[in-house]
Amino acid sequence: MNNTHSQYFLLYASCIPVKGISRSSIYDIQRNCLRLIPNLIYDVIKDAENRTAGELKKKYNNEYDKEIDIFFEELIEDELGFFTDTPKLFPKLSLAWESSSQISNAIIEIKEKSELNYNSIFSQLDDLGCTSIELRFTGSPTIDFIEHILTACNRSRIVSISMILPYADQFQIDNISYLSSKNLRVNKIIIHSAKENKKISNNYMVAKIYYTTNQLRNSSCGQICKENLIINSDLFRESQKYNSCLNKKVTITENGDIKNCPSFKKKFSNIKVKKLKEAITDAKFQELWHIRKDDINICKSCEFRYSCMDCRAYTQDPKNRYSKPLKCSYDPKTMSW
Amino acid sequence: MILILCESKDLSVSEVIDWISFLGYNYKRVNTDHLIDGNYTLKLNNDQVSYQSNSITDDISMIWYRGGSEVSSYKYPVLEKINAAKSRMIYNSMKMEKKMLKKSLYDNVLEKEWLSNPLQIDKLNKISTLRLAKECGVDIPSSLITNSKQELLDFLNEHKELIVKPIYEAYDFNLHKEEIYMEYTSSISLPFIQKLETTFFPSLFQERLQKEFEIRSFYLDGDFYSMAIFSQNDSQTEVDFRRYNTEKPNRSVPFKLPENIEKKLNKLMRTMELKTGSIDIVKTKDGRYVFLEVNPIGQFGMVSGICNYNLEKIIATYLIKNEKWKKQVKS
Ligand code: SF4
Numbered sequence A: 001m002n003n004t005h006s007q008y009f010l011l012y013a014s015c016i017p018v019k020g021i022s023r024s025s026i027y028d029i030q031r032n033c034l035r036l037i038p039n040l041i042y043d044v045i046k047d048a049e050n051r052t053a054g055e056l057k058k059k060y061n062n063e064y065d066k067e068i069d070i071f072f073e074e075l076i077e078d079e080l081g082f083f084t085d086t087p088k089l090f091p092k093l094s095l096a097w098e099s100s101s102q103i104s105n106a107i108i109e110i111k112e113k114s115e116l117n118y119n120s121i122f123s124q125l126d127d128l129g130c131t132s133i134e135l136r137f138t139g140s141p142t143i144d145f146i147e148h149i150l151t152a153c154n155r156s157r158i159v160s161i162s163m164i165l166p167y168a169d170q171f172q173i174d175n176i177s178y179l180s181s182k183n184l185r186v187n188k189i190i191i192h193s194a195k196e197n198k199k200i201s202n203n204y205m206v207a208k209i210y211y212t213t214n215q216l217r218n219s220s221c222g223q224i225c226k227e228n229l230i231i232n233s234d235l236f237r238e239s240q241k242y243n244s245c246l247n248k249k250v251t252i253t254e255n256g257d258i259k260n261c262p263s264f265k266k267k268f269s270n271i272k273v274k275k276l277k278e279a280i281t282d283a284k285f286q287e288l289w290h291i292r293k294d295d296i297n298i299c300k301s302c303e304f305r306y307s308c309m310d311c312r313a314y315t316q317d318p319k320n321r322y323s324k325p326l327k328c329s330y331d332p333k334t335m336s337w
Numbered sequence B: 001m002i003l004i005l006c007e008s009k010d011l012s013v014s015e016v017i018d019w020i021s022f023l024g025y026n027y028k029r030v031n032t033d034h035l036i037d038g039n040y041t042l043k044l045n046n047d048q049v050s051y052q053s054n055s056i057t058d059d060i061s062m063i064w065y066r067g068g069s070e071v072s073s074y075k076y077p078v079l080e081k082i083n084a085a086k087s088r089m090i091y092n093s094m095k096m097e098k099k100m101l102k103k104s105l106y107d108n109v110l111e112k113e114w115l116s117n118p119l120q121i122d123k124l125n126k127i128s129t130l131r132l133a134k135e136c137g138v139d140i141p142s143s144l145i146t147n148s149k150q151e152l153l154d155f156l157n158e159h160k161e162l163i164v165k166p167i168y169e170a171y172d173f174n175l176h177k178e179e180i181y182m183e184y185t186s187s188i189s190l191p192f193i194q195k196l197e198t199t200f201f202p203s204l205f206q207e208r209l210q211k212e213f214e215i216r217s218f219y220l221d222g223d224f225y226s227m228a229i230f231s232q233n234d235s236q237t238e239v240d241f242r243r244y245n246t247e248k249p250n251r252s253v254p255f256k257l258p259e260n261i262e263k264k265l266n267k268l269m270r271t272m273e274l275k276t277g278s279i280d281i282v283k284t285k286d287g288r289y290v291f292l293e294v295n296p297i298g299q300f301g302m303v304s305g306i307c308n309y310n311l312e313k314i315i316a317t318y319l320i321k322n323e324k325w326k327k328q329v330k331s
């Protein structure tokens, strides 16, 4: 590979190395996957950013020439990086995260025969630019009622809706698929406390439907495990500066309390007496939005820190605002879950 | 106020609109595909144009023109009752009517600031653009339009590998119901040419460039937002990256065009009086930056998303700034 001697090796801008205490990751936020690498390799990649391959090898006293060649070849083969003569023409990806929404996602607890005005709630959310909504139903809502709620959700900026329903006899697959086929914004329906576990998805429906025997409560939220890590550009960039779960989130509970999330005790007034816009612009309400993964104990040294939800409601030490999420069993030091 | 002329399905426009409202400004959106069924009135006596019962002539100083292919598919009930040949004639004449309908809209709001002016856009075509590019010092692919087999063979001799392209635009042909055939760029070989008649329908041939990567650059009033697209690893996209590989998207990264290239392209855009557009360039293995074409109403969503340029906000800010400026000039 002599011809690369005077060239620079770069990772594609969407492949971003992140260092952990015991190993590192390359986040591929164009193809949405993650590659684990030893920390030594992380250092080599970083060193290569401002050195030609020749200079790089020299830095390692020409003891690892072959290893470095093989390693770069591998990364090229996997389309993670490339050689270039003009590294300055390939700027890094900006990690800025900006949003034209004042609120981007909302959790709304819903019960039938509530005195809340759901129409007004959804219209306020729409005005704030909210794009995704989670509807948590309680009690035993009728199909008609759910349809009525979904119709009220039908607003221009709301593009994705997920629903959580406690199992009841009326929630047979036919009825649920009917709901989903009539409301293309619904992309996920979870029916909990069901009689069996099953997953239904097909090409004719936008939504994925899950039945689970588990009972879902507010306290079930915040689980972090290998399987629910999320790798994408939006989350990666947002979590550089903001809380990956609570930023621009709002919750309205069954009786109208306005909160950051259903699991917090603290409420910021009630929707019956205050406009949503006023409640969420309160600096106190937005305080948690600014807690970043890089501030959290243990997490700040974890190679997965820009791919998991930073739960602030359940933490190992509730007295410490920078404590690690309670429901994550990963230890970055030992690299075990 | 800002007026936006676009297609109803243009999602990138919706995102720009979200930013315009977030930044606290007003806009009016006219879906040009709905000029027929969307309640459009032009009062010639007092130069008033209205859409959905709102005036779009008063209080407008800035117009963002996003094109829109056709005025929507209007069903002509009368066509079902007459014979095919006649109905074809009526259909064609209605098509011209629709085209003029759109033009009536543009003509009557012309005294405003445009991004970019549709009359200017209408003047452009692929061939004249290539010639202008050359005049501005921009490198273009060696190109030939011919109907002669002999000319084509000579051209092949000179360049070893050729491609053929539509002279006008890439069209979606609805050949069969389920199969959409799009006229992409394709390579042509000696055996293929040998099978041709001595004369054939005139076509545009170009040297086949040895690509290192492609560049898609979004241009806005002097600024370039470029993206390099590496398509070589993947034979499916080697000739034309519009043949998307959706499973494993081409590696695409932010790119900074060398300054002298930006300067020449800027001159070209100013010469064509285009304030915005999507420019396609090939960076060849031997270091050339070869200009292919500019789409005045280019899609910017992909470049913006992949390179995180946030063009939606940049465009919104641009429209707001120029709207204010134009208003000041007027008063
Ligand atoms: S803070 Fe925790 S409990 Fe609250 S929504 Fe986020 S993950 Fe769930």
Ligand code: SF4
Binding pocket: A224, A293, A298, A299, A300, A302, A303, A304, A305, A306, A308, A309, A324, A325, A328, A329, A330, A331, A332
């Ligand atoms: S340790 Fe922290 S950063 Fe790592 S996976 Fe668990 S919660 Fe996420």
